[in-house]
Amino acid sequence: MRRPFIMGNWKLNGNKDIVNKLIFNLCQKMNDITGCVVGIAPPVIYLERAREALNNSPIVLAAQNVDVHLSGAFTGDISANMLKDVGIRYVIIGHSERRVWHKETDEIIAQKFSILKKIGLIPILCIGETAKEKAEGRTKEICIRQIDAILCSQGVDAFYNTVIAYEPVWSIGTGKSEVPTQVQILHKFIRDYIMKKDKEIANQIIIQYGGSVTNENAEELFSQPDIDGVLVGGASLQAKVFLEIITIAMEKKS
Numbered sequence: 283m284r285r286p287f288i289m290g291n292w293k294l295n296g297n298k299d300i301v302n303k304l305i306f307n308l309c310q311k312m313n314d315i316t317g318c319v320v321g322i323a324p325p326v327i328y329l330e331r332a333r334e335a336l337n338n339s340p341i342v343l344a345a346q347n348v349d350v351h352l353s354g355a356f357t358g359d360i361s362a363n364m365l366k367d368v369g370i371r372y373v374i375i376g377h378s379e380r381r382v383w384h385k386e387t388d389e390i391i392a393q394k395f396s397i398l399k400k401i402g403l404i405p406i407l408c409i410g411e412t413a414k415e416k417a418e419g420r421t422k423e424i425c426i427r428q429i430d431a432i433l434c435s436q437g438v439d440a441f442y443n444t445v446i447a448y449e450p451v452w453s454i455g456t457g458k459s460e461v462p463t464q465v466q467i468l469h470k471f472i473r474d475y476i477m478k479k480d481k482e483i484a485n486q487i488i489i490q491y492g493g494s495v496t497n498e499n500a501e502e503l504f505s506q507p508d509i510d511g512v513l514v515g516g517a518s519l520q521a522k523v524f525l526e527i528i529t530i531a532m533e534k535k536s
């Protein structure tokens with residue numbers, strides 16, 4: 283049984299005051315939420331503050347990135363050990379913004395996946411096609427290439443207790459969400475692909491959708507059997523909207 287997983291990616295947004303207020307507002311309503319896993323990924327500098335503000339709330343914390351090294355002369359980087367040390371459970375890797383702005387390749391992302399598994403953190407592996415790749419009919423090919431970077435080097439067992447976030451690049455931050463029935467087709471395709479290697483792992487893996495998710499499209503998205511959760515960017519910065527998305531997930535998936 284897969285529990286719906288709703289993760290807010292705050293990206294490069296917020297300050298001390300916003301962290302406190304947003305978390306305070308989320309926590310006010312969390313007692314009413316059951317059966318879902320809810321998480322937030324504030325900027326790394328605010329993770330400790332967020333952990334304190336969460337104060338035993340069931341909301342889990344994620345980081346937006348991790349380095350491939352565990353320690354050493356890597357100025358400016360943050361290791362998986364450090365994230366674990368400050369109470370982080372999940373780490374977003376392979377986000378298209380890091381693939382584009384930081385030139386992260388499938389190979390680097392596979393290394394990050396591997397280090398997270400080794401340290402006992404849960405990767406949220408973002409995959410997805412660009413607008414050009416979609417227009418060329420290459421969506422499935424791109425997703426498989428990004429999954430294979432891990433599958434072929436680490437085996438299917440590496441996907442046990444992990445999350446895949448399918449995020450069409452053209453839909454991130456644009457207000458243009460993929461049609462939910464199309465997302466369902468793609469998610470089923472991904473699950474079936476993993477199923478060919480291992481049925482149990484395919485059935486337990488969480489496959490989220492990300493790309494301009496709001497309280498307006500959440501209901502249709504959560505009506506699809508293979509959409510197990512959502513990775514929410516912009517809309518996660520408004521507590522009211524994020525809570526509405528969580529409530530819809532709870533109602534549609536219960």
Ligand code: PEP
Nearest residue numbers: 454455492493494515516
């Ligand atoms: C994201 O940051 O992963 C994302 C999907 O952003 P948005 O919801 O703003 O499109």
